[in-house]
Amino acid sequence: MDILTLILGIAFAVYGAQLLVDGGVAIATRFGIPTLVIGSTVVAFGTSMPEFTVNIQSALAGKTDLALGNILGSNLFNIAAIIGIVALITPLAVSDDSRRKDFPMCLIGAVMIGVAGNQLYLDGIKYHELMLSDGLTFLLFFWIFMRYIYAEAAAGASDHHHASKKAKPEDGSGGLSMGRAGLYIALGLVGLVFGGEFIVDGATGIARSFGLSERVIGLAIVGPGTSVPELVASIVAALKKQVDMVIGNVLGSNILNVFFTLGATALIAPVPLDLSLNTVVLINIGITAALTAYVRFSGRSIGRPVGMLLIVAYVAYLVTAIMA
Numbered sequence: 001m002d003i004l005t006l007i008l009g010i011a012f013a014v015y016g017a018q019l020l021v022d023g024g025v026a027i028a029t030r031f032g033i034p035t036l037v038i039g040s041t042v043v044a045f046g047t048s049m050p051e052f053t054v055n056i057q058s059a060l061a062g063k064t065d066l067a068l069g070n071i072l073g074s075n076l077f078n079i080a081a082i083i084g085i086v087a088l089i090t091p092l093a094v095s096d097d098s099r100r101k102d103f104p105m106c107l108i109g110a111v112m113i114g115v116a117g118n119q120l121y122l123d124g125i126k127y128h129e130l131m132l133s134d135g136l137t138f139l140l141f142f143w144i145f146m147r148y149i150y151a152e153a154a155a156g157a158s159d160h161h162h163a164s165k166k167a168k169p170e171d172g173s174g175g176l177s178m179g180r181a182g183l184y185i186a187l188g189l190v191g192l193v194f195g196g197e198f199i200v201d202g203a204t205g206i207a208r209s210f211g212l213s214e215r216v217i218g219l220a221i222v223g224p225g226t227s228v229p230e231l232v233a234s235i236v237a238a239l240k241k242q243v244d245m246v247i248g249n250v251l252g253s254n255i256l257n258v259f260f261t262l263g264a265t266a267l268i269a270p271v272p273l274d275l276s277l278n279t280v281v282l283i284n285i286g287i288t289a290a291l292t293a294y295v296r297f298s299g300r301s302i303g304r305p306v307g308m309l310l311i312v313a314y315v316a317y318l319v320t321a322i323m324a
Helices: 002-031 035-047 049-060 067-089 096-116 132-158 161-166 180-207 214-225 229-238 243-268 275-297 304-323
Strands: none
Touching: 002 035, 002 180, 002 229, 002 243, 035 049, 035 096, 035 132, 035 180, 035 229, 035 243, 049 067, 049 096, 049 180, 049 229, 049 243, 067 096, 067 214, 067 229, 067 243, 067 275, 067 304, 096 132, 096 243, 096 275, 132 243, 161 180, 180 214, 229 243, 275 304
C-alpha cells in the first residue's frame, strides 16, 4: 500500500504540475503578465499550501513546536535542492527584477527569522519565540512584497500589446481559453497538494518498514516532502522552458513561507525557536546570501556548476542534521 500510495502521489503531482504550468503560461500570455509574476503568486501560493496548512492547524491546536522547523526545512530544500536540481536540467537565467528584489527579499526573510527568534541573545530576554508583534511585522513585509508583485503585473499588462506580438508559446498552452486555463490551474493545484501528501505518506510508511528513526524520517522525508509540489512544478516548468516561472515559484514560496505562513501562525500562537535550530537558521542565511550575491554581482545565469554546489550543500546539511 505504501508503494502504491507513493506511485499515485507522484502521478498526481506530475500531472497536476503540467496542468498548473500550462494554465499559468496561458494566463500570462493572454494578459501580458510576466511568467515570473505568475510563478511568484498563483504557483507559489498553491505549492506553499502544504506548509501553510500544517502550520495553521498546529497553531490552532496550540502545538507550534515544529512550525519553524517545517518552514526552515522547506525553504532550505527550495533554495538549495530545487534550484540545484533544475539548474542541472537547464541553466536558470535570472531577470533584473529577481536580482534586485526577489532574491534580496528572500535574504531579508531568512535573516528576520534569526533576528525575531533570538531575543535571548539580542535583547537579553529569557525566551526565544516569534510573538504577535513579529507576526504583524512579517505580514507587513508580505504586504510590501504583494505591492511589488502588483506593480510588476500592472507594468507587464500595460505593455501587453507589445508583448503579445513577441509571445509565441512553445507548448501550445497560450492558446487555451481563460476558462480552461483557470480550470487547469485549479486542477493542477489540487493534484500537486494531494500528490505531495500521498508522496510523504507513502515514503514515510516505506521508511518505517526499514526501521528508520522518526528524526531521520522528519528531516529527510517529511520536511522536504512539503516542498514536493514546488519541486515537481519547477521541473515541469524547466522542461517546458518556462525558466522565469521556476525562479518565481521557488523565491515566491520562500517569501510566502516566512512572511505569510509564519506571520499568520504567530498571530494565532507564539512560535518557539528551539535554539538547536539556530544552526539551520545560519545555514539558510548562508546559502541564501551566497546565491543572492552570485546572481547580483556575477550577472550570470545559475548553471550546472552552481547547481551541483547547491545540491552538495543541501546533502551536507542533511547528513549533518541527521547525524547530530
